Amino acid sequence: MRILVIEDDKEVAAHLLKGLREAGHVADSVADGRDGLFQAAGEAYDLLIVDRMLPNVDGLTIVRTLRASGKTVPVLILSALGEVDDRVKGLRAGGDDYLVKPFAFAELLARIDALTRRTAGSDAEQTRLRAGEVEMDLLARRVTRGSRTIDLQPREFRLLEYLMRHADQVVTRTMLLENVWDYHFDPQTNVVDVHISRLRRKMDEGFAQPFLETVRGAGYVLRTNGS
Amino acid sequence: MALKLPRRLLPRSTTLRIALSFLVLFGGASGLLMAGVYWTTSRFLMFQVDGVIGDDIALLTNAARERGHRLLAAMLVTRARQAGEAQAVYLLADQDGEPLAGNLATWPEGLEATGWTILPATALTVVPVTDTLPPPPRRPDRPEDSERRQRHREAWDDWRPPLPDSLPPPPPRLFADRGGRDPADPDVRPRPWRRGDVRVAALTLPSGMRLLIGRDLGPIQALRHRMAGAMRLGLGGMVVLGLAGGLVMSRRFSRRLEAVNRTSREIIGGDLSRRVPQGRGLDGDDFDQLAVNLNAMLGRIETLMEGVRHVSDTIAHDLRTPLSRLRNRLERLQADAQCTDRDELAAALAEVDSLLATFHALLRIAQVETGGRRMAFSPVDLLALLIDVAELYDAVADERTVTLDLDLALAPGARLLVDGDRDLLFQAFANLLDNAVKYSPEGGRVSLALIRGETRVTISLRDQGPGIPAADRQRVFERFARLDTARTTPGNGLGLTMVGAVIEAHDGTIALEDAPGGGLLVRVVLPLRRGPG
Numbered sequence: 001m002r003i004l005v006i007e008d009d010k011e012v013a014a015h016l017l018k019g020l021r022e023a024g025h026v027a028d029s030v031a032d033g034r035d036g037l038f039q040a041a042g043e044a045y046d047l048l049i050v051d052r053m054l055p056n057v058d059g060l061t062i063v064r065t066l067r068a069s070g071k072t073v074p075v076l077i078l079s080a081l082g083e084v085d086d087r088v089k090g091l092r093a094g095g096d097d098y099l100v101k102p103f104a105f106a107e108l109l110a111r112i113d114a115l116t117r118r119t120a121g122s123d124a125e126q127t128r129l130r131a132g133e134v135e136m137d138l139l140a141r142r143v144t145r146g147s148r149t150i151d152l153q154p155r156e157f158r159l160l161e162y163l164m165r166h167a168d169q170v171v172t173r174t175m176l177l178e179n180v181w182d183y184h185f186d187p188q189t190n191v192v193d194v195h196i197s198r199l200r201r202k203m204d205e206g207f208a209q210p211f212l213e214t215v216r217g218a219g220y221v222l223r224t225n226g227s
Numbered sequence: 228m229a230l231k232l233p234r235r236l237l238p239r240s241t242t243l244r245i246a247l248s249f250l251v252l253f254g255g256a257s258g259l260l261m262a263g264v265y266w267t268t269s270r271f272l273m274f275q276v277d278g279v280i281g282d283d284i285a286l287l288t289n290a291a292r293e294r295g296h297r298l299l300a301a302m303l304v305t306r307a308r309q310a311g312e313a314q315a316v317y318l319l320a321d322q323d324g325e326p327l328a329g330n331l332a333t334w335p336e337g338l339e340a341t342g343w344t345i346l347p348a349t350a351l352t353v354v355p356v357t358d359t360l361p362p363p364p365r366r367p368d369r370p371e372d373s374e375r376r377q378r379h380r381e382a383w384d385d386w387r388p389p390l391p392d393s394l395p396p397p398p399p400r401l402f403a404d405r406g407g408r409d410p411a412d413p414d415v416r417p418r419p420w421r422r423g424d425v426r427v428a429a430l431t432l433p434s435g436m437r438l439l440i441g442r443d444l445g446p447i448q449a450l451r452h453r454m455a456g457a458m459r460l461g462l463g464g465m466v467v468l469g470l471a472g473g474l475v476m477s478r479r480f481s482r483r484l485e486a487v488n489r490t491s492r493e494i495i496g497g498d499l500s501r502r503v504p505q506g507r508g509l510d511g512d513d514f515d516q517l518a519v520n521l522n523a524m525l526g527r528i529e530t531l532m533e534g535v536r537h538v539s540d541t542i543a544h545d546l547r548t549p550l551s552r553l554r555n556r557l558e559r560l561q562a563d564a565q566c567t568d569r570d571e572l573a574a575a576l577a578e579v580d581s582l583l584a585t586f587h588a589l590l591r592i593a594q595v596e597t598g599g600r601r602m603a604f605s606p607v608d609l610l611a612l613l614i615d616v617a618e619l620y621d622a623v624a625d626e627r628t629v630t631l632d633l634d635l636a637l638a639p640g641a642r643l644l645v646d647g648d649r650d651l652l653f654q655a656f657a658n659l660l661d662n663a664v665k666y667s668p669e670g671g672r673v674s675l676a677l678i679r680g681e682t683r684v685t686i687s688l689r690d691q692g693p694g695i696p697a698a699d700r701q702r703v704f705e706r707f708a709r710l711d712t713a714r715t716t717p718g719n720g721l722g723l724t725m726v727g728a729v730i731e732a733h734d735g736t737i738a739l740e741d742a743p744g745g746g747l748l749v750r751v752v753l754p755l756r757r758g759p760g
Binding site: 009011012015018022100101102104105155181183184185186187188189191194195198216217 | 547548550551552554555558559561562573576580583584587588591615618619620622623625626649650651653654657658661665722
């Protein structure tokens with residue numbers, strides 16, 4: 001994917017470029033708001049990573065300007081401010097996702113994945129989801145793994161649905177809290193892990209192969225190739 | 228104010244209250260003064276009437292003593308004629324009250340034979356002057372004649388006319404109905420014999436004859452009426468003027484105070500840049516000076532707040548940047564294939580992350596405390612939110628074999644709206660539940676109950692943990708306050724600080740108590756959203 005990073009902190013920009021290239025993306029970086037805006041408007045990128053605090057033109061203005069001119073390219077906003085309602089402002093300005101610095105790189109990659117997958121447009125209303133041997137019928141609200149039907153609570157169902165929709169992508173705990181529970185908050189203990197282990201117990205009962213993989217320091221991934 | 232009126236009868240405006248109390252005070256004082264003037268005047272006039280009657284008595288009785296009853300009768304007749312029927316009444320009667328001379332038809336019924344009194348005019352029947360006293364036999368130089376005169380003198384020697392008794396106080400007519408006036412003609416002098424009273428002195432002469440001398444009180448009554456009228460008018464005018472003045476004054480003051488209040492409300496609402504209108508500034512009146520001082524204070528507060536915010540932003544930015552870089556390097560080292568010490572690196576990463584989390588929490592708390600998020604307030608369904616929190620932590624409770632009870636006591640599908648920030652409220656209740664579950668013993672029970680009131684909702688959370696000693700209950704809301712018993716549990720000591728800040732930002736209260744049967748009872752009270760919806 002072609003990704004443009006608009007970030008004035010050289011260190012952070014270098015770190016981002018290195019990490020993104022290692023993950024197989026093509027990445028450019030610009031350190032100034034105005035140049036970033038011209039570059040983003042003039043060239044075709046699959047994703048923009050925009051810092052909020054930039055010289056000349058600030059990040060939110062860039063996003064607003066792009067959106068006003070009809071560009072729908074996904075934007076991930078970065079912010080070093082402790083301002084919590086920055087998230088609200090950033091999303092209102094037209095950002096698709098928001099990440100507060102400092103972030104774990106795995107978190108950033110996971111979110112990039114989720115963002116670009118979302119815009120891949122394969123989201124014609126599906127009624128069935130498949131991931132490996134796990135199948136989910138969204139209408140009947142039925143989950144089967146192989147030949148076994150698994151009885152899930154509503155929240156577990158939503159958790160599994162999110163994991164399946166993002167199969168083969170790393171999904172972080174924060175992403176799960178934001179998307180499955182729909183709250184932005186800092187859990188004191190790792191509540192998400194507890195819910196995941198509950199789901200695992202139900203899903204893996206009678207199977208040798210765990211259906212969900214834990215990625216250390218990042219989150220979880222649901223593999224489809226059954227490796 | 229010494230007036231003990233029920234509070235709800237008093238106006239809320241201080242200035243109006245002051246105006247009213249001054250009105251009451253001055254009105255009362257003037258009322259007293261006028262009443263005093265009225266009373267002394269009428270007493271004085273009464274004394275005058277009594278004096279005149281007294282003089283008459285002295286004159287007439289002297290004449291009777293020296294020259295006998297004939298002369299007395301003759302003088303009576305002259306006086307009655309001179310006086311005219313409106314001014315004075317005279318009557319000489321025999322022992323049985325049969326009239327002998329004067330301008331009254333009969334001795335008034337029930338009138339004592341001796342003494343002073345006040346009679347209603349209706350008790351007297353005035354007639355043209357009569358004189359029916361038989362002339363004395365006139366046979367000069369008869370010895371019995373001088374003997375008779377001797378007896379007459381001796382009889383008179385011990386006789387004293389009655390003194391006026393202490394006067395009855397004037398009738399309280401200040402605000403009474405003015406009865407007896409001719410309604411068609413309210414301002415002419417009242418016709419004395421149709422209204423008003425008569426001051427009367429009655430004497431029994433040594434010979435047994437009775438004498439009555441009376442004066443019409445009509446003029447006095449008329450004067451008193453006029454005085455009362457003037458006073459009523461004056462008092463009325465004063466009340467009207469005082470009320471009008473008070474209203475105008477209080478309106479002016481309350482308008483200016485309202486300007487201050489409005490600004491204060493806007494500032495409380497989170498807009499620190501508002502200022503009170505200063506009028507003419509320091510050259511102006513007290514209000515203008517108050518405004519100047521308030522504005523100076525506000526400016527100072529704003530500077531300080533900006534300083535605080537600036538410091539926290541600086542901390543956020545300047546300290547988090549190096550930390551971020553540290554984190555990035557550690558991450559990169561970890562990803563490096565050459566690396567052999569992955570576990571050490573993971574531990575270092577975890578340390579950096581917890582440092583960053585602490586910063587993040589501190590900044591969030593500072594932000595909540597300064598009210599920067601009030602702009603994002605919207606109606607939140609507290610019921611759904613609590614169900615979500617409970618559901619999230621139910622799994623955690625399960626792991627620790629703690630039972631989590633939810634007693635919402637509301638019909639399913641009911642809504643419980645509060646004005647607030649959904650994520651912050653979730654954070655607060657998540658922290659509370661987290662603590663409750665964390666400190667519960669294995670197999671313990673945590674219960675979350677909700678009581679809906681008229682304007683507020685009470686959420687109580689009870690656990691069976693060790694509780695918090697009463698002495699520490701205020702302290703646990705401070706930053707980094709960790710009780711010795713909690714030193715071993717994970718956490719940064721900011722959880723309850725966050726809860727306190729969030730509840731405060733939502734105009735709620737939080738109290739820690741002993742749960743019956745041990746453990747901690749947390750009671751959160753939040754105001755419900757006003758209005759429909």
